[in-house]
Amino acid sequence: MALFGLRSHLSCAGFSLRLIVLTFFLGCAHPSAMLPPVQRDVYRSSERILHRIKPGDTPAMLAQKYLGAARLAWMVEDANPKDAFRPDRFAVIPLKINNRAGITDQGYQTVPILCYHRFAPSCDSPLCMPAGIFEKQLRYLKENGYRVIGPEELVEFLDYRKAIPQNAVMISIDDGYRSVYDVAYPLLKKYGFTATLFIYVDYVGVSSQAITWQQLRELKREGFYIGSHSVAHSDLSQRQKDEDDTAYVARLKREIFRSKQIIDEKLNQDTLIFSYPFGRHNPTVASLTRQAGYRIAVTVDRGSNPFFADPLRLRRDQILKRDMDRFASRLKTFTNFPLQ
Known part of the structure; x- marks a missing residue:
């Protein structure tokens, strides 16, 4: 599992992009248990945000918008793969990082x-x-x-x-x-x-x-x-x-x-x-x-x-x-x- 447990939320195979986005918040539940998918650009939980990338969006801009400071762009960059910042893809913005010591199992x-x-x-x-x-x-x-x-x-x-x-x-x-x-x-x-x-x-x-x-x-x-x-x-x-x-x-x-x-x-x-x-x-x-x-x-x-x-x-x-x-x-x- 990645450091912040983010990528695992996006790993449930067989769903459409919209269902994957909902799965991010609801877990890998059966589709029948989910609400009907809705076209949205931003999804929020208490710990993270999913933002649909638009042309011109950068990690610094997302950090300024959601975290209040462009200097926190590293939080956005570290939470996403390198190709996440392409238009219409979803990027993760973590609202907090619990691993304050940088410890992993390795x-x-x-x-x-x-x-x-x-x-x-x-x-x-x-x-x-x-x-x-x-x-x-x-x-x-x-x-x-x-x-x-x-x-x-x-x-x-x-x-x-x-x-x-x-x-x-x-x-x-x-x-x-x-x-x-x-x-x-x-x-x-x-x-x-x-x-x-x-x-x-x-x-x-x-x-x-x-x-x-x-x-x-x-x-x-x-x-x-x-x-x-x-x-x-x-x-x-x-x-x-x-x-x-x-x-x-x-x-x-x-x-x-x-x-x-x-x-x-x-x-x-x-x-x-x-x-x-x-x-x-x-x-x-x-x-x-x-x-x-x-x-x-x-x-x-x-x-x-x-x-x-x-x-x-x-x-x-x-x-x-x-x-x-x-x-x-x-x-x-x-x-x-x-x-x-």
Whole structure:
């Protein structure tokens, strides 16, 4: 049975299209038990809607009409075969998804978080991604049906409150280089994607190589999410030279708490995600991160994240190599764990 139990309702052989539509709501009952078929374009139940496709209908239009937001087009797409959106065919619009953890009898959903830093037409550093390679990666995501989500959706998934798209992936970019705005942003927009930016606030606007608050506000209006990467990007996992316990904790609080306060004020938001500088942390750092009000935090430990992952120790894959096979291997959105 498909994830939402939808296709099974459409599998009763031997009936006309009209009877199949009625069967969707009444079950595979004998035709004599059914009401006479009526030509309709929309059928409703408490859990789903059947909509007869008209020329020009798209998943985004159906999501806007029935679910209230075009960004929920993935719910329509995931509930239907690829050829469902042809005129006079019926498409399913699920009104809710009960499988909030992405669990099937074959395993469970996981969310890869990709980590980038800066971009340029050509690069000589592993932390710099050439624009041409980045575009190939985005094209691969688009052509293979990956959907980019942000921290809000990820929190709902980890809290077991809402389902997320199949093949969900998060794109994150650390530090706050100007090249995010100049190079990455136009390419992401071209493919209909956004990203989560992690900035350390002391770097914002300090030079021509750094992103500005005005640019960050523009990116936020375009659907990008701005998270914290601390104040000064210092290693939080250990004391600095000549730093006693009191000074160490004071530095941690400034890097973790103060960065959130500044970003909240500058961007009028409640920042919910933190990126540990260098990906390093310890129990004290994680505890302070929670106390500061962050809901989730990311490392640079490789791997994807199931719904039961530790929200303050989420895994990320740094995209440092340029070959597409290696990139594709980082996109693990499902873990096989057969239950039968």
